[in-house]
Amino acid sequence: MTFDFQHILRALGPAIPSGPWKEALRAGLGALIGLGCVGLFILSPLVDLRTGLYLIAPFGATSVLVFAVPNSPLAQPWSAVVGNMSAALVGVGVCLLVPDPALRVALAVGLAIAVMTLLRAVHPPAGAVAMTAALSPDAVQSLGVWFALAPVGVGTVLLVVLATIYARISGRHYPFRQFEDRNSHGTHDPEPAERLGLNEDDLTGILDRYRQSLNLGVEDLARLIGAAEIEAARHRTGPATADDIMSRNLVTVGPDTPLNQVADLFRQHGFTSLPVVQDGDKFLGVIFQIHLIRRAREDAFRLDRRFSAAMARLLDQNRDRPVSASEIMATAMPRALPTTPVAALLPMMSEGDCDAVPVLDRGQIVGIVTRTDLIAALARHSLSAPETPL
Known part of the structure; x- marks a missing residue:
């Protein structure tokens, strides 16, 4: 029998990719704020220690879990609150019935895992809750039973509430998105990248079949499958670049254009987007038709008038100071080079509200x-690709 030491060493190494420093900072800062606030509340002079409130x-x-991996099913509010509290109740019960310390700890943790699984509330820290109870008879x-309410229940609920607020502030989703949640446009269609022809039951079945229901949510699986399909499509687009398919004879406007x-x-022209440039075709941004609609809608609310009147006022060339292109153009958007592969443009336009990608060469739009x-490019490629025999 031979040993592949290189394989063994790789197996003992990290199993997850390195995270960006911004995400590490976001998660660490969230935990600092969350535990800090919980600690300030629990250790406040206003809180009577006789209530059982203390940090564990x-x-x-x-x-x-709730700050670093908020998408994990193990980090969701039901798992955190019910998991911790049910484990605490198990720990209390075992403390009252089992005098031997070693048996008490093992039994408390084992029973807590079984109860959490039955309640669909698996939360790894709950094992430590049961062990904490077993070690402090x-x-x-x-x-007594109050231990499950305070500190365990109160502390966990506070952390979940703070994690929810922090996720909204820092641009993450917690609790995680459900399969039937509205998309970015406010409708119930899945996001374009998630339209897989699979329903929620199909995706749940995949997770159950591969025993991944504790590691991944249905919504996340849909996003990953969609991303994988786009990545596969990228590999089939061949060597074509943005220079091969881009529109070159551009109609542009200046920043001061009314x-x-x-x-x-x-x-x-029937366009849906217009680039905004300065002298020498220096790229500044893009105006989409939706920008006109949004600005008129904002003015209608602000001025308490009908949308049609707000739009007429927005486009009125006789205003004292007409609204210019630079005031509504988008500047934070994907950009490409002439050499950018068509494959790289697919994810740019398949997600979000990006309808057009400007192609720049040294800051000038080309x-x-x-x-x-x-x-059109993908259609031409599909027609030129050899047919796959059945």
Whole structure:
């Protein structure tokens, strides 16, 4: 029997990719704020220690999940709160019935895992909650069932609430998105990258079949499958670049162009986007038709008038100070080089609300790739690709 030491060493190494420093900072700062706030509340002079409120070590483990991996099924509110509290109840019960310390710890943790699994509330820190109870029989017996409410229940609920607020502030989703949640446009269709032809039951079946239901949510699986399909499509697009498919004869506007002229160009050419440039074709941004609609809608709410009146006012060329292109253009958007592969443009346009990608050369716009350009290129490629025999 031979040993492949290189394989063994790789197996003993990290199993997850390295995370960006911003995400590490976000997670660490969240845990600091969360535990800090919980500690300030619990250790406040206003809180009577006789209520049983105090910090316990498993709160640190719960913080790792809810702040660092908020998409994990193990970190969701039901898992955290019900898991920790049910484990605490198990620990209290074992303390009252089993005098031997070693047996008490093993039994408390084992039973807690079984109960959490039955309740669909598996939460790894809950094992430490049960062990904490088993190792502190005197304190737990004095508190009784109250131990599950305070500190365990109160502390966990506080962490979950703080994690929810922090996720909203820092641009993450917690609790994780459900399969039937509305998309970015406010409708119930899945996001374009998640339209797989599979329903929630199909995806749940995949997770169950591969025993991954504790590691991944249905929504996340849909996103990963969609991303994998896009990546596979990228490998089939061949060597084509943005330079091969982009629109070159561009209609552009300047930053000071009034919006009534922008609207006229949209109507005249049937475009959905117009690049904004300075002298020498220096790229500044892009105006999409939706920008006009959003600005008019905002003005209608702000001025308490009808949308049609707000749009007419927005496009009125006789205003004292007409609204210009630079005031509504988008600047934070994907950009490409002439040498950017078409494959790299696919994820740019398949997610979010990006309808066109400007192609820049040393800061100057030399073309633009719209979704129409991309669809036409993919259609040509599919027609030229050899047929696969059945």
